[in-house]
Amino acid sequence: MTQEKNEANKALIDKINDVEKNYGETFSNTQKILLTTDGSITAILDVLYGKITLKTLDQHFEDANAEQAKLVNVRQGEQINFREVIMHKDGNPLIYAISHIPLSRCNNDICADLIRADIPIGRILKNYDIESRREIRNICIEKPNDRLKEIFGTDEDMLARDYVIINCDEILMWIKEIFPISHFTEI
Amino acid sequence: MNSKPETIPNVVREKIKELEEKNDIKLSTLQKVFSSIEGPVVTILDVLYGDVNLFILDQHMEKADEDIAEKLQINVGDEVDLREVILHKHGRPLVYGLSYIPKDRCSNTVIEKLLKEDQTTGRIMLEHEIETITKVNDIYLEKPSAKILNLFHANEDMLVREFILIHKKNVVIWSKEVYPISYFKE
Numbered sequence: 001m002t003q004e005k006n007e008a009n010k011a012l013i014d015k016i017n018d019v020e021k022n023y024g025e026t027f028s029n030t031q032k033i034l035l036t037t038d039g040s041i042t043a044i045l046d047v048l049y050g051k052i053t054l055k056t057l058d059q060h061f062e063d064a065n066a067e068q069a070k071l072v073n074v075r076q077g078e079q080i081n082f083r084e085v086i087m088h089k090d091g092n093p094l095i096y097a098i099s100h101i102p103l104s105r106c107n108n109d110i111c112a113d114l115i116r117a118d119i120p121i122g123r124i125l126k127n128y129d130i131e132s133r134r135e136i137r138n139i140c141i142e143k144p145n146d147r148l149k150e151i152f153g154t155d156e157d158m159l160a161r162d163y164v165i166i167n168c169d170e171i172l173m174w175i176k177e178i179f180p181i182s183h184f185t186e187i
Numbered sequence: 188m189n190s191k192p193e194t195i196p197n198v199v200r201e202k203i204k205e206l207e208e209k210n211d212i213k214l215s216t217l218q219k220v221f222s223s224i225e226g227p228v229v230t231i232l233d234v235l236y237g238d239v240n241l242f243i244l245d246q247h248m249e250k251a252d253e254d255i256a257e258k259l260q261i262n263v264g265d266e267v268d269l270r271e272v273i274l275h276k277h278g279r280p281l282v283y284g285l286s287y288i289p290k291d292r293c294s295n296t297v298i299e300k301l302l303k304e305d306q307t308t309g310r311i312m313l314e315h316e317i318e319t320i321t322k323v324n325d326i327y328l329e330k331p332s333a334k335i336l337n338l339f340h341a342n343e344d345m346l347v348r349e350f351i352l353i354h355k356k357n358v359v360i361w362s363k364e365v366y367p368i369s370y371f372k373e
Binding site: 012013016029030032033036037038039040043044046047048050051126129130131132133166167168169 | 197199200203216217219220222223224225226230231233234235237238316317318319320321353354355356
């Protein structure tokens with residue numbers, strides 16, 4: 001029998017511990033899970049709340065600026081799909097998310113789904129059997145901008161994370177998810 | 188890429204609902220999360236408990252019988268790595284895991300690492316940047332076997348999740364995670 005300390009997720013543990021330490025508060029189990037899961041958040045929320053709904057606030061194609069180009073590893077000026085969505089349950093906003101998806105890395109079917117319907121990205125990946133892995137880049141606390149204050153109806157601090165979904169060794173999408181620090185403390 | 192399929196239903200949510208209704212129980216938030224996550228439960232355990240430890244109970248190569256061959260969609264007699272582990276924190280068992288990994292679908296490096304008996308499959312996947320799809324096949328309750336009873340010292344129903352990881356359109360891991368129904372209630 002062999003015993004070994006499992007350090008596979010050390011970086012992730014360090015990230016969440018650092019944020020908790022700097023903020024001076026302990027996060028709930030659900031918050032920690034939502035911030036660190038390497039799978040789809042929609043899948044988790046779906047199971048916890050029953051079917052959740054996606055509302056697309058904005059969705060358009062644009063030329064990547066320097067910052068966006070860096071996030072998804074494309075040349076500046078390349079076309080990307082920008083999506084801004086709210087995951088909600090019965091009208092109550094749960095999580096706000098933005099994503100950048102390089103057009104050159106999507107096939108027509110995925111592009112069509114991104115444009116035409118309120119389908120979560122996790123479900124799009126599942127629907128098309130896309131093999132992928134996720135790399136969490138940052139976990140942090142942020143002050144809400146005016147848009148987030150309006151969406152969530154609060155000016156409290158926000159928990160945020162951003163990550164990339166990688167397919168065929170290339171970044172298929174960059175996603176940032178944000179929710180108020182008082183969310184998911186009870187469930 | 189295939190033509191556009193119909194949007195698939197949330198299988199995990201339906202299975203949990205079925206299980207709760209059939210057994211007249213309510214799963215806790217954590218139990219539901221453990222059932223729905225994509226990939227091994229160890230990632231979440233690490234974050235919630237600080238890094239958890241791994242005991243490898245058994246690890247060896249064997250020829251696939253009919254049952255294993257069906258699980259992995261391989262031929263009977265193909266070589267399979269069997270891993271049986273217990274994840275624990277300070278000696279307290281948390282989750283028992285059993286997995287089958289078809290040798291022919293792994294690179295030599297991955298097989299070498301598996302056989303070293305000193306790394307979790309999750310870590311190996313992470314290190315090798317393996318892109319996958321997770322499919323949860325089943326979530327159910329079962330009575331503990333003598334082995335499970337001995338590990339957990341809990342004579343109660345066990346919550347079980349079976350899932351597969353698909354890579355390059357083939358099943359590369361079949362896995363089963365088991366823990367007592369009274370665990371992860373907080």
